[in-house]
Amino acid sequence: MGSVMENFDHATPIVVVGGGAVGMLTAFQLGRLGVPCIVAEQKLDISASTKSETLNGRSMEIFRMLGISDDFRTMVDALDAQESANEDWEITSETSVPSMAELTAENDGTWFAEPAQTCSTTVLERFLRRMCFTKPSVEIRHGWKYLSHEEGPEGVTATFIDDCWEQHAVKSQYLVGADDCEARVRKNCGAEPQKYCSPEGRVVLVGESCASSQEASRINQGVEDAVNASWRLAALLQAYGSDQLITSYGESKAQPDGKGRCKPSTSPGSRVPHITLTDGKTSTIDLLGHEWTLISSSALANTDAFCSVADELRMPLKLVKMVREFHAHSILGYNLVLVRPDGRVAWRGQEVPSGRDQVSDILQEATGWGN
Ligand SMILES: Cc1cc2nc3c(=O)[nH]c(=O)nc-3n(C[C@H](O)[C@H](O)[C@H](O)COP(=O)(O)OP(=O)(O)OC[C@H]3O[C@@H](n4cnc5c(N)ncnc54)[C@H](O)[C@@H]3O)c2cc1C
Structure with missing residues (x-):
């Protein structure tokens, strides 16, 4: 009998373990970059939660860059209005200051292109799942629980069990660990704390799977992780990037900017400053x-x-x-x-x-x- 690396029943360039907000955002961005993936999420559906998250100005600016900030705000308003009609739900959406008008008044590159947005975790996950549905190259498998993986020089074979107790082996070139703070993927691949990829470089970690419990603003770090990891994976799969892109992701991650204002800079690694152009609306x-x-x-x-x-x-x-x-x-x-x-x-x-x-x-x- 061959090893698990040779026996698989699904193949995909990338498998994303965990379909929370960060896993879904990673999958969506991979879809935009033309890289197919499978998202394996253990839950059968998104669970209802009144826990709220605040996406700071930088996260919302990233959503704008991905072309989804307006749709997101529209969905937050619509769903929160619907949910607040139910007595068990708190009203969780609010657009925090500064407003868009204030952001455009002082056009010195220190502001983010978008104001922050607060919403419930459920709304955020539901929105990002909906965005993934717009990408035919993203396959979402609900009810798939990750059990283990084996990593080799050519890729990774991960084993899942579905809600009917059937096992699936998925072979991929890379695996993204986007599971929760139990960090099963990180533990299975022996990545040291403060490292964000496996020693062999075929597994990268994003979001809660590699967050330290004290880290403030974890959702915003997760948004940075998703866009940071996905372009590197796309560059490797499209054969113009080197393995060094994963090593450098694994060594240190882009820290989320986003509290208040940000000194404008174009030094390598800085975010492009938001400046409104002469038409008065384009950033x-x-x-x-x-x-x-x-x-x-x-x-x-x-x-x-x-x-x-x-x-x-x-x-x-x-x-x-x-x-x-x-x-x-x-x-x-x-x-x-x-x-x-x-x-x-x-x-x-x-x-x-x-x-x-x-x-x-x-x-x-x-x-x-x-x-
Ligand atoms: C109690 C609590 C309080 C928090 N408070 C804040 C806060 O105040 N501010 C803040 O910014 N952030 C906070 N966070 C973090 C924030 O909720 C996350 O950053 C955000 O939900 C996005 O995380 P994620 O997608 O990386 O992980 P998660 O939301 O944890 O999603 C991980 C997904 O992986 C799935 N999964 C786990 N194991 C497996 C497996 N074996 N197989 C398949 N799927 C699996 C889970 O079902 C889940 O859907 C808090 C988190 C918790 C739990």
């Missing part, structure tokens, strides 16, 4: 593409080399010309800003390097091939 955040974005504020910069080298590396790159936006340019401080799919800066510069090799070095460094 710099709205310029970001599904994948990588090069923002060019100079009419003179010849960015062809970036586009053609990215093409050669099979790295999906959107070029955005942001000309005659002098105010936004002065806050960004650089003519060229290369942005990762999680809305964080990978590189900035005043001019396109003269040689293709230097452009290639920048893109390779951004995708984990640097030393």
